[in-house]
Amino acid sequence: MASERELALAAKAWPFEEARKLVERYKAKAPAKGFVLLETGYGPSGLPHIGTFGEVVRTTMVRRAFERMSDIPTKLYAFSDDMDGLRKVPDNVPNKEMLREHLGRPLTAIPDPFGKYESFGHHNNAMLRGFLDSFGFQYEFQSSTEWYKSGRFDKALLEVLAHYDAIMEVMLPSLREERAQSYSPFLPISPSSGRVLQVPILAHDAKAGTITFKDEDGQTIELPVTGGRCKLQWKPDWAMRWHAIPVDYEMSGKDLIPSVELAGKICRILGSPPPEGFNYELFLDEQGKKISKSKGNGLSVEEWLTYAPPESLALFMYQKPRAAKRLYFDVIPRAVDDYLAFLEKFPAESPAQQLENPVWHIHNGKPPAAVPGLSFNILLNLASVCHAEDKAVLWGFISRYAPGVTPAKAPFLDKLAGYAIAYYRDFVKPTKKYRLPDAMERQALAELLAELDKLPADADAETLQNVVYEVGKRHPFPELRAWFKCLYEVLLGQDQGPRMGSFIALYGLGETKSLLKRALAGENLAA
Structure with missing residues (x-):
């Protein structure tokens, strides 16, 4: 070996x-x-x-x-x-x-x-x-x-x-011609003003270790290049x-x-x-323009860390360093979930595969244990559907989904819940916009409600995902993506969302059925 x-x-x-x-x-x-x-x-x-x-x-x-x-x-x-x-x-x-x-x-x-x-x-x-x-x-x-x-x-x-x-x-x-006329590698520090001077060097003496220049006060000065009297x-x-x-x-x-x-x-x-x-490569803003500190069109470290853990930022820096990447708020949820996915894969990988896994490099070969089965995207959508302002609300659902898991036992998951609420509050909530289903979508949603009624309360995420998938296939959506987009827009008020089976398992079967009933009655529009 x-x-x-x-x-x-x-x-x-x-x-x-x-x-x-x-x-x-x-x-x-x-x-x-x-x-x-x-x-x-x-x-x-x-x-x-x-x-x-x-x-x-x-x-x-x-x-x-x-x-x-x-x-x-x-x-x-x-x-x-x-x-x-x-x-x-x-x-x-x-x-x-x-x-x-x-x-x-x-x-x-x-x-x-x-x-x-x-x-x-x-x-x-x-x-x-x-x-x-x-x-x-x-x-x-x-x-x-x-x-x-x-x-x-x-x-x-x-x-x-x-x-x-x-x-x-x-x-x-x-150098430009004008700049070349006065250029010197040495920048003397003026004995009179203390300023770093960009002035022509009149003479240089390697044997004596000095340069000669005209100071700001007009005096011709011979100055040693050593001892901090000059810089380059x-x-x-x-x-x-x-x-x-x-x-x-x-x-x-x-x-x-x-x-x-x-x-x-x-x-x-x-x-x-x-x-x-x-x-x-350099970072780009949302419009694909180069990020400039003076223009303030970038995303700061402090802003990233308001909505996601530092490990996700380290992953963003690790991935494709030679490719120009857009650095704005929308990339944060994906970066967190990519980090969680790499973390989950790590224990089952061979030693050679682990060296190719970004979390090896983020954690110097010793990544922590993975978060149990919950993505940032799912937590974010849970916060969205609950209109949560406090992570204790999310923990009510998490504790039921994963009995025995508590904030004390899963501190990283607890932090993720807090990040999800902050991201929901600042980026999702202001843009939420529910819509009514059309006639065909209404039939599909009613059928999904009927199918969920047949399931036991503890149905797992995979079972729930299969039900959602099968209901979508039985209706004339142009593609299944359109069915899931319908679920996101009608139930969550957004055009993107989580894997529905995992979301239903976390949110709860009874709560999801209530959500479907409210949507079919048009009550979501008032949310």
Whole structure:
């Protein structure tokens, strides 16, 4: 029987495919630093967002896959570019006038507008760490300011200076002509104003380790590139970081492919291979347009977690990372039910199949027990038909359907009930619209009521589903889908719904018959 390592080395799931790049990278010997380093980058001028979550969770999946293939230790750095100059005042912060006075200064040199931390950069770094910690990610936080000011980047910065002309040859063709006239890889920090300056470099001296430029006050200044007195433009900075740390794996969005290529060339000039990695696709909104943080047309992590568990968001990030996906509220129920379905399949799968199951990657090979026979869609429709505002209402039905199951014994199911009510309240209830059945549909519904009258009160979901199915086949619907659509629209007031057999078993046979009677009498229109 194959070992877990052998199975992992043969697995086709994309995190294993990515991890094999790292196995190949170090098949001859382990890295000199003693561990494989994976990195995610973060621009702390704003708060963490859903893209931050996606990048960290995907990188973590690659890390865990690699750990099944190799004995080389791993680390994950969450690297904050907190020495960047503040370019504009964010919309969602207090004390905007104060921040406006500090435009251009490094984020860690600007007072915290919230008044809680020693700087605006420290505030947003704390938000990042709290965000990552809330999901239980294992990482080491790294600050660009600390690396620059402590001298940990000094050697690499001097190497950038020594290869100044070669790096300029890489960068200049990528720039607009006007930008190219004043471009330099180095951004000096003004001794007079403290701002990160985008100014022409008048001279550079690799031997002395200095650059010369004209400061904001008009003085010509010669400044060492070391000790946090300068920083690099972001593409050379990215490359320098890859070289200095050095980084073995980093993924990024498809929109950064040209930047990855430029940074890779600079990294090689500095004498290091660029990290492994891949470019993931970007998210789209409901209309298929690219999501923009400034436009606010996306879905935030907080919004997703109002209506669904974090595991469902992790699954959404796992699935087809190289395909553009629409990220809006309608995808949430499907993501939850897909997660539950994968969870249910896992115990019966072979070890090789389990490595291909997304829940292996979401839970690092140890997923929890499945929720007993209830989908999020069914809970959502139960909330809808009951007009439930409190999950205790749902538990009245759940406890009858699954005797012995309680909120205390099934805490995840209890959370799902709460999520279902929240989603029903905000997205289903405002759009519910019942209709009357036509003559043919009325006959089918009356026949379904008669058939349900023949069944015992404890009829199981499969029996109930077969009855619904057979009644639909006996009537001239153009297709069975139209029969189920009729049930959803007439009984639930919506155009989509659950598997009816499972729904009836949960809602109750007597309650379903009452629902049918009210619909046939036209009483649902008043609901």
